[in-house]
Every structure is written in C-alpha cells, then in structure tokens.
Amino acid sequence: MTALVPTDFTARVVWLGAQEVPVKDLVITATPVAEMQLTFAGFGPETHAGLTRPSCSRELKQHPRDTEIRNTRQLCVVSAEEIAEVAADLGLADFDYAWVGASLVLEGISDLTHLPPSSRLQGPDGVTLVVDMLNEPCQEPAVTIARATGGRGKAFKTAATGKRGVTAWVERPGTLRLGDEMRLHIPGQRAWSQLAPAPPR
Numbered sequence: 001m002t003a004l005v006p007t008d009f010t011a012r013v014v015w016l017g018a019q020e021v022p023v024k025d026l027v028i029t030a031t032p033v034a035e036m037q038l039t040f041a042g043f044g045p046e047t048h049a050g051l052t053r054p055s056c057s058r059e060l061k062q063h064p065r066d067t068e069i070r071n072t073r074q075l076c077v078v079s080a081e082e083i084a085e086v087a088a089d090l091g092l093a094d095f096d097y098a099w100v101g102a103s104l105v106l107e108g109i110s111d112l113t114h115l116p117p118s119s120r121l122q123g124p125d126g127v128t129l130v131v132d133m134l135n136e137p138c139q140e141p142a143v144t145i146a147r148a149t150g151g152r153g154k155a156f157k158t159a160a161t162g163k164r165g166v167t168a169w170v171e172r173p174g175t176l177r178l179g180d181e182m183r184l185h186i187p188g189q190r191a192w193s194q195l196a197p198a199p200p201r
Contacts, residue, residue, distance in 0.1 A: 002188050004120055011112075011121070013176055014080050015097045015105035018046040023101075027094060028144045030098035037168045037176040038127055041072030049074055058136070070180065071169065072132040075103040077121070078165030079112035090145070090152050091160035099148060100141045101153040102165070104129075109184060113163055120171065120185040127174025129182075132167045 017030040031045075034055040055063040063069060078100060087095035099104050106112060106121075119131040137160040145153025146185035176182075 005188045007184045007186060010097075010131050010181045011106035011108040011184070013104065013123075013178055013182065014107045015102065016176060016178060017098055017102055018043055019098075019101045019103075019108075020045050022047050023140050024038050026102045028099060028140050029165045030101055032098070035175055036104070037175050038129075039173045040126055040170055042071070042170055043103065046074070047070060048076070048103075056131045066157060073167040075129065075167065076101050076135060076165060077104045077106060077112070077129070077131075077168050078102045078103050079109065079163070081110065082113060082163035082165070086156070086159045088121040090149075090155060092145075092149060092152055096148070099144045099153075100160075100164070100188040104168075106182065115166060115184070116186050118187050121168070121182045121184060122172075123174060123180050123182050125174040125178050126172055127176055128170070128172035130168060130171045134162075135164045135167050137161055137164045196199045 009126050009166070016034070016036045017032045019028060019030045021029065039053050048071070051192050053073065054066040055069050056065065059069065078097065083095055083097065083100070083105070083149065110195050113134050115131050117131055117133050121129045121131070137157040139157070142153045142156035145156055
C-alpha cells in the first residue's frame with residue numbers, strides 16, 4: 001500500500017513572505033518575497049525557522065513551557081479563498097497577508113485548513129512541505145489588523161476559526177516561487193475509528 005497518495009488537487013502560490021522578527025507588542029510584521037529557498041530548517045529569514053523550537057502555550061498539555069521540541073511550525077500556510085472569507089466577515093475590501101504572519105498563500109484547494117495532518121504539498125522542483133495541523137486563530141493578528149484598519153480586526157479570532165490555515169515543516173528542501181503549482185498528496189489511510197467516541201479533553 002502506498003503511504004502517500006498523489007491527488008489531482010493542486011494549488012498556485014500567490015504570496016510568499018517572512019516574519020523576520022518575533023512578534024513585538026502583539027503586532028505582526030512580515031516582508032513579501034518573490035521566492036523562498038527552503039532548507040530542512042525552513043526559511044532562513046523567518047523567525048519560525050529552525051529544526052527545533054521551544055514549546056509554547058499550544059503544547060502545555062504535553063510539555064512544560066519552553067521545552068525544546070521538534071519544530072513542526074516552520075511555515076504558516078493559508079488559503080487565499082479562506083482569507084477572502086475572513087476579510088469579508090471583517091468588512092475589509094483589502095487584506096494584507098502579512099497581517100496573519102503568512103509564509104505561504106495558496107489558491108485552488110478548498111477547505112485547506114482541514115487538510116489531513118501529514119499531507120504533503122509538493123512544488124515543481126520536488127520541494128515538499130508536510131502539513132502538521134490546523135493553525136488556531138490567535139490574538140496577534142487581531143491586534144495587527146485592528147491597528148492597521150482602525151479597529152476592524154477585533155473579530156478576527158471568531159471570523160478565522162476553521163479558516164486560519166495550517167502549519168507545516170520542510171521534508172525536502174528546494175525553492176518555491178510566486179506562480180508555482182503545488183500538488184497535494186494525502187495519507188493512504190482511513191479516518192481513525194475511535195475519533196467520534198473519544199472527543200478531545
């Protein structure tokens with residue numbers, strides 16, 4: 001059985017960017033780039049790059065804060081279509097992807113935020129990203145958007161629930177460029193049978 005199944009779903013890279021410094025005063029800053037040279041540690045200028053990282057509030061049920069763990073949050077991948085829905089809910093005609101700390105914005109795959117964990121997104125030169133899991137909405141984008149738009153970002157966490165994209169890490173190094181097509185590969189397994197009987201606590 002093939003562990004990963006290539007699909008006919010593809011997405012086009014419409015935006016690339018790097019959050020160059022850690023968030024300061026809850027405001028996100030990111031710089032658009034035309035291409036992204038990815039290594040096993042992610043994208044060099046990106047503040048989230050690295051083979052490992054300190055655990056944060058997301059992992060408190062697994063590890064004490066600041067425990068060194070494998071970095072599966074090297075990149076923030078979002079959907080152009082989902083962000084457009086978020087922007088509409090916020091009443092914004094224009095939306096800067098830098099406001100949400102996006103590394104990679106893709107167009108063409110519906111419901112991208114809910115891709116199966118461990119799915120792969122593969123670029124033209126073989127560069128491959130592994131989807132870790134959905135990215136929960138947080139306060140930093142809300143503050144960033146509010147400051148940039150005169151208060152329109154306050155409802156971001158609600159508007160972006162289930163539409164915030166996914167975090168990902170580099171399985172195979174390579175280069176991504178604006179306009180590149182990425183093909184989706186999904187795990188060749190059924191859903192876990194105990195998922196419904198065992199809700200998260």
